[in-house]
Every structure is written in C-alpha cells, then in structure tokens.
Amino acid sequence: MQFSLVNLAVFLSALQLVAAAPAVEAEMEGLSEVYYPTEPPVRPPPQPPVRPPPQPPVRPPVRPPVRPPVRPPVRPPYEPVRPPPPPPKKDECKLAREAAVPLQRLFYGPIVNHVYTATAEGKAHHMKQGALDEKTVGCIMTKPLAGAAAFRQLYSAQHKDHFYTTDRAKDAALLDATYTDNGQIGFVFKDPDACPGLVPLHRLYLHDYEVAKVYPGGRTYKNRVGAHDNFLIINEKQRAALIGNGQGFQDKGIAGYVFPRC
Numbered sequence: 001m002q003f004s005l006v007n008l009a010v011f012l013s014a015l016q017l018v019a020a021a022p023a024v025e026a027e028m029e030g031l032s033e034v035y036y037p038t039e040p041p042v043r044p045p046p047q048p049p050v051r052p053p054p055q056p057p058v059r060p061p062v063r064p065p066v067r068p069p070v071r072p073p074v075r076p077p078y079e080p081v082r083p084p085p086p087p088p089k090k091d092e093c094k095l096a097r098e099a100a101v102p103l104q105r106l107f108y109g110p111i112v113n114h115v116y117t118a119t120a121e122g123k124a125h126h127m128k129q130g131a132l133d134e135k136t137v138g139c140i141m142t143k144p145l146a147g148a149a150a151f152r153q154l155y156s157a158q159h160k161d162h163f164y165t166t167d168r169a170k171d172a173a174l175l176d177a178t179y180t181d182n183g184q185i186g187f188v189f190k191d192p193d194a195c196p197g198l199v200p201l202h203r204l205y206l207h208d209y210e211v212a213k214v215y216p217g218g219r220t221y222k223n224r225v226g227a228h229d230n231f232l233i234i235n236e237k238q239r240a241a242l243i244g245n246g247q248g249f250q251d252k253g254i255a256g257y258v259f260p261r262c
Contacts, residue, residue, distance in 0.1 A: 084191075092145055093195035100139035100262040103186070105232065106131035111160045112206070112229050116153070118142065118186040138201060138234045139262030140186035147194035150184040151256060161228035164203075166190060166256055174205070174252060188256030198257040202239050204231040205250045234260060 104117050106126045115131060117123050118140055127133060140151060149166040156163070156178040163179055165171045166188060192198050206229040232255060233239050242249040 096141050096143075096145050096148075096195060097197075097259055097262065099143060100141050100259050101186070102136040102262060103138055103140050103232075103258065105134040105137045107134050108132075108160075113160050113162060114229055114231050115162045116164060116185065116232060122185075137232050138199065138258035138260055140188050140258050142186055144187055147191050148187040148189050149256070151186050151188045152184050153182040154179040155182050156180075156228070159228040161230060163230050164232065164255055188258055190256060192257050194257070195259075197259060199234050199260045200254045201256050201258050202233050203252040203255045204233060204239065204242055205229070205252045206231065206248055207250075234258065 101118050104123045106115050106117070106123065107113070108115065108126075108129075108131050110130075114134075115126055116137070117126065123133070141148060144150070152165055152168070154163040154165065154168070154175065155161070156176070158178040163171075163175060164185070168175070168181070188201065189195065189198055192200065230252075231242075231249070233242070239251075243251055
C-alpha cells in the first residue's frame, strides 16, 4: 500500500510536468526573441559635435569725449571792445616823414578866418584872395598810412569859417548844419604813438569879440560880431598864452598829430 501511494505521487508529478511543458517552451521561445536577437543592432557612426563658427568679439563704439563749448568772456555792455589801430612799421614812419609837406596857415583879417592848405597852389589861391601868410603849423602827409586818417576841410558860408577834422561825427558838437565838406587836405595821425616825434595839433576857437586880438607873431586884428575862427597851433607856449590872455580863445581839444618839421 505504501508503495502504491508513492508511485501515485510520482505519477501525478509527471503528469504536471507534461502539462506544463508547452507553456514553459512558449515562454522560453519568447525570451529568446526578446533578449537574444539573431542579428546585432546597427548603430550609426558617432558624429563629431557641431560647433558654431567663432564670432569676433563685439566691442562698444568708441565715442569721442564730449567737451563743453568754449564761451567768450562776457563783457559788460558799457565797455565797448575796440581794437587799437595797427601801428605803422618803422620804415613806413621814415617814409611818411620824408614825404610829409608843410601845413600852411593863412589868415583873412577882415572876416577873422584862418585857413590851412598843404599845397603851393592852395596857398597861392588864398593869397590872391587877400589872405596873409602866417607860415607853417607842422607837417602832414599827402598819402595814407596805417594809423593815419584823412584831414578834412569843412566850410560854413554863413559863419565864414573853415573847420578841420578827422571825424565829423566826433566833432558834431562843434559844428552846425551850415558846414559843408570841401574834401581832404592831407592825412594826420590819430594816435600820438603811431610814429616817433609826433606832436599834437591843438584846436582853439574864437567867437564874438569886438576887441583887438593878438595872434602869434604880434599881428593884431579887430574881431567882428558873429565871427567864428578855428585856430590850429602846435606851439605849446603860444597855445597857453592865447588861452590865458583873456581875449576869448577856447581850447577845443586836439585835431590830430603831426610832425613838427619836415
């Protein structure tokens, strides 16, 4: 009996193995397909990494330094800026002195009027009209030079007076509308330092006196009512004497600068 039970157990075990054999076989076939392929997988060859081309470094634009604008100094409005006239060269002063001519002074006694000219023709004309020669009052130029200005003659037929100036606008206070321009008689300097040796040409004025007037040289003339006489002089002692003699001569400043002799 025991032998029979053992044999029965063996038999049953054999039956189980036989029944499970197809499933195991199928499972083994599936494992062989998944894990054990007949051909190895094809792998693509390794590719080198793609690197972007090198780019030049980006530099910021170089900007020039910003400089503040240079502003001229602010001058007050009451201080006009006037460049000084350029001084003439030394050789020009030498030429000017050599080319200077005498400024002739003549006097019309009956009308109490001094007139000036720088030419022999002008002197002859006035003497023919009755003017008296009072010699020279320095020397002026007949040609323009740096620093010099035209010396113009103005005349008033109403006042029977000659007036001489380098700037009518500047001397407007000494004139009225009756004076007309007769042109220039030469050139004088406006700056005393333009050339060495220049002296001032002073202007004196005489008006409305009915007493005898003694001019340089001892010549005496009786003035007339309404007379106007502009008198030019370079002699400082004579100028001081005329102003201080109580006869009515008034100092009207400097008309220009001239050479004392030529």
